[in-house]
Structures are given as structure tokens and as C-alpha cells.
Amino acid sequence: MAKHGARSHVKTILTTMLAAALLWTASAMAQDYGSARRTVEIRFVRADNKKADETEEALADILPLLRQNLRFTRYRLISRRTVALSEGQRIPLAYGYTLNFSNVQSQALTVHIFRQQQMLLRTRLRLKSRRPVLLGGFPHAGDSTLIAVLKLMED
Amino acid sequence: MKQISNKELRELVQRAEPTPRIPRADAFWGRFKARAECMPRETNERPPAYPRLWPKLALGAATVITLLLMLVVLEFPQLPVDNASGEPLSRVDELDVYIDHTSVMIMKDRRSGGTLVWITGTEATTDG
Numbered sequence: 001m002a003k004h005g006a007r008s009h010v011k012t013i014l015t016t017m018l019a020a021a022l023l024w025t026a027s028a029m030a031q032d033y034g035s036a037r038r039t040v041e042i043r044f045v046r047a048d049n050k051k052a053d054e055t056e057e058a059l060a061d062i063l064p065l066l067r068q069n070l071r072f073t074r075y076r077l078i079s080r081r082t083v084a085l086s087e088g089q090r091i092p093l094a095y096g097y098t099l100n101f102s103n104v105q106s107q108a109l110t111v112h113i114f115r116q117q118q119m120l121l122r123t124r125l126r127l128k129s130r131r132p133v134l135l136g137g138f139p140h141a142g143d144s145t146l147i148a149v150l151k152l153m154e155d
Numbered sequence: 156m157k158q159i160s161n162k163e164l165r166e167l168v169q170r171a172e173p174t175p176r177i178p179r180a181d182a183f184w185g186r187f188k189a190r191a192e193c194m195p196r197e198t199n200e201r202p203p204a205y206p207r208l209w210p211k212l213a214l215g216a217a218t219v220i221t222l223l224l225m226l227v228v229l230e231f232p233q234l235p236v237d238n239a240s241g242e243p244l245s246r247v248d249e250l251d252v253y254i255d256h257t258s259v260m261i262m263k264d265r266r267s268g269g270t271l272v273w274i275t276g277t278e279a280t281t282d283g
Contacts, residue, residue, distance in 0.1 A: 009210060012210075012211060012214055013214065016214055016215075016217075016218050019218065020218055020221060020222060020225075023222055023225075024222075024225055062267075062269060064266075064267040065264055065267035065268070065269035065271065068264055068266065068267055069262055069264060069267075069271050069273075070271075070273075108248070110249075118253075118254070119253045120252070120253055120254050121250070121251070121252050121253065121254075121274070122249075122250075122251045122253070123247055123249060123250045123251070123272065124247070124248040124249035124250075125245060125246065125247060125248065126245065126246040126247075126248055127245045128242070128243050128244060128245045128246075130268075131242070131243070131244050131245040131268055131269060131270070132245070132268075132269045132270070133245045133247070133269070133270045133271075133272065134269060134270070134271045134272065134273075135272045136271070136272070136273055136274070137256075137272075137273045137274035137275055137277060138274070138277065139277055139278075150245075152245070
């Protein structure tokens, strides 16, 4: 009787472990599938010290971050694109600047920023949902500075 | 030896041991039931299965907790220790700058929930 009970418990434990393994695999697969639906919003911002006019609604979410850490008085949105988080994306920004995605793995990716054909910067980022990364400090005409803002968007 | 007929034999037997009267069935069962009610009954019913249920419930709970932990680990590989709001910030793992510059700063603003990479002292400018 006791032997039968022990066998039953072993059977239950094995079944549970198998179910857990299957669920783990399904979860991992779902996560990979989810990465196909992830998008990155890319904004190109021009910052200068001219008199600030109206607040850009399109920058409302990152204005606290900009104002907290940078000393510019005005931030203007130059371009805005939303692209899939996938390999080989090539996104033209403005003023000859281009941004490339490579080595995309889940939420991690390598970003290259080019101006014309010249590579300016390469960085490996691990993006978190709705947590922006600002890549900036590229001087521009009229004492302004250009900033690329990347923000991972998930459903 | 004297031989007796069947009829005589039957009469002799009846005389020696009269035919017993067969008791009535309902009286018998009445006595049986009355006696049975006084006796402790042995039942074949099993004791409730609650004690055997606990290991299974414990295993189920352990499985659910394990799965939840797995999901948390899969979804949030880094523990949220660097953010005031409890959620992790985007992270810069590597950075190479290919133009002349003075310095590079990587800042994590926990209050605003953003990460900032700032290159200073670059000389190249673009016209716009």
C-alpha cells in the first residue's frame, strides 16, 4: 500500500515537472514571438538655447528627462518614426543622419548612427519598455545639438 | 429381523420427532433487524480523502509558484534595483564613438525613467 502511494507521488511529481517544462518552453516561445511585435519609436530632436516657444506635445514624455539633465532652453522635434524591432532596420533621421539596427536579440540591439557615410557611434542597448534612451551631443548649425531618442513600445 | 413398511416408518418417525413448525419469515426478519440495530455496524465506506489531497494541493501550489517565478525571471532578467519607481531602465552595454570627442557621459535618470548618452567636444557640425 505504502509502495503504491510512493509510486503515485513520484508519478505526480514527474507529471508536474513535465508540465512545468512544457510551460517554460511555451513561455520562451511566446517571448520570442512577442519580440516580433515590438516596435521602437525613434525621434530626432534639435536642442538650442533660443527662446522657448510652445511646448512640443510630441516630446512631452521626455521633456522632464531633457530639462533635468541638459541645459538647453528649447527642444524641437525634427522627425519621428516607429519601426519594428528587427534586424537590418535602416532609419533615415534628418540632416543626413541615419540610424541602423543590428544583432537584435529580444530587447537588446546594436545601434549605429551615421552622418552621410561616416559612422559616428555604435552602441549596444538593452531596451526596457517605455524607458527612453537618448543618444545626443551631435553639434549642428546655429549652436544647436541633435539628439536621437529611442523608445521601446510594447503592447 | 422384522421388516417395516414405509408407512409404518413414517408413523414411527413422526411419533418420535414431530415435524417442526416452520417459523414465519416476517417474524424472523423482524427479530433479525431488531438485533442488527443493536450491533455495531462495519461499513465499507472509506475515510474521507482529505489527508491524501494535501500532497497534491501542495505540489500544485509549488508548481504555480515556480511557474510565476520563471515568468518573472524571463520577463525581468535584471532586478529592478536602479529605479525609484521600481521598474528597470534601459541599459547601455557597450559604446564606441568614432569621431573626435572630449568625453562621453552615460546617465541614468531614475526620476524621469530615462537613460542618456551624451558626447561632448565633437567638432564636426552639419548645416541645416
